[in-house]
Amino acid sequence: MIGNSRLHWAWFAGDTLQDAWDTQHFPAAEVESIIQHWTSGLLPTTIFGEPFLSGYSSNPYLPLYIASVIPEQTPLWQTYPVAHVITLEDVPLLGVYPTLGIDRALAVLGAGETYNYPVLVIDAGTALTFTGVDDHRHLVGGAILPGLKLQLESLAHNTAALPSISLKRQLPNRWAIDTLTAIESGVIYTLLAGIREFIADWLQRFPNSPIALTGGDADLLLYYLHSRYPKFYPYLVTDRHLIFWGIKFVAITKNLAG
Numbered sequence: 001m002i003g004n005s006r007l008h009w010a011w012f013a014g015d016t017l018q019d020a021w022d023t024q025h026f027p028a029a030e031v032e033s034i035i036q037h038w039t040s041g042l043l044p045t046t047i048f049g050e051p052f053l054s055g056y057s058s059n060p061y062l063p064l065y066i067a068s069v070i071p072e073q074t075p076l077w078q079t080y081p082v083a084h085v086i087t088l089e090d091v092p093l094l095g096v097y098p099t100l101g102i103d104r105a106l107a108v109l110g111a112g113e114t115y116n117y118p119v120l121v122i123d124a125g126t127a128l129t130f131t132g133v134d135d136h137r138h139l140v141g142g143a144i145l146p147g148l149k150l151q152l153e154s155l156a157h158n159t160a161a162l163p164s165i166s167l168k169r170q171l172p173n174r175w176a177i178d179t180l181t182a183i184e185s186g187v188i189y190t191l192l193a194g195i196r197e198f199i200a201d202w203l204q205r206f207p208n209s210p211i212a213l214t215g216g217d218a219d220l221l222l223y224y225l226h227s228r229y230p231k232f233y234p235y236l237v238t239d240r241h242l243i244f245w246g247i248k249f250v251a252i253t254k255n256l257a258g
């Protein structure tokens, strides 16, 4: 999965997830040399210090399923001889609109297949997105806002006095009396209040629907949500692999591997 912040990798043997990890984006020349390694059977076990297809060393023609929200990066990986690019047409959801992000479609499909429909996915990635589908796999809709890191970075980058901060696993004082806590408080409590509204509205329409959290900030967000809104506890799950479950479903049902 080519996301806006980084690449998300999963290695499947049959339909069993063996390993999952993230790497940075690679420049074109680097991608070319990675693919050369794969196709020549010389598989590096680490790239830039990240595990990379570790444990996998025999068959260089492992099929590669690609989903991407960065159009320019997709063709770089398509030079691999058994690359399959997953597009919205491959995803068995009804009522999608043409520009819906493939990550959102796959995550909500993966969530529905794993936790049942109807389902709401909250993806706390570069952007934070809500994506809901009903029990007929029909897209209800969703929303997009800047993710946690993006909110913090945009404050730091567009002001003279505000520093760049990262969030801790602890709720700040709402009524802060220092700058760092004031930023934390503003971003966290506003985000949580907004998320609460979306969840409450969703549960009103679809009582008992599971709500699946994914993306780089899912664990932190779940911690905050549990602390602030314990009544949502029974509905919330975190699953970092929703998109991979979606890709697996598409790959198996469409038999994309041929």
Ligand SMILES: Nc1ncnc2c1ncn2[C@@H]1O[C@H](COP(=O)(O)OP(=O)(O)O)[C@@H](O)[C@H]1O
Pocket (backbone or CB within 6 Å): 002, 003, 004, 005, 006, 007, 124, 125, 126, 127, 147, 148, 149, 150, 214, 215, 216, 217
């Ligand atoms: N090592 C990391 N690199 C980048 N982002 C990270 C990392 N660890 C946690 N994060 C958090 O994950 C978020 C990005 O989520 P992710 O799901 O990786 O994004 P995307 O799918 O858009 O590439 C960032 O907002 C950041 O706060």
Ligand SMILES: CC(C)(COP(=O)(O)O)[C@@H](O)C(=O)NCCC(=O)O
Pocket (backbone or CB within 6 Å): 003, 004, 005, 069, 099, 100, 101, 102, 103, 104, 123, 125, 126, 127, 128, 129, 144
């Ligand atoms: C909203 C997104 C930027 C989220 O990307 P991410 O944060 O996961 O990298 C991506 O799903 C996207 O480009 N969507 C297209 C617009 C839409 O979904 O309506």
Ligand SMILES: [K+]
Pocket (backbone or CB within 6 Å): none
């Ligand atoms: K853009």
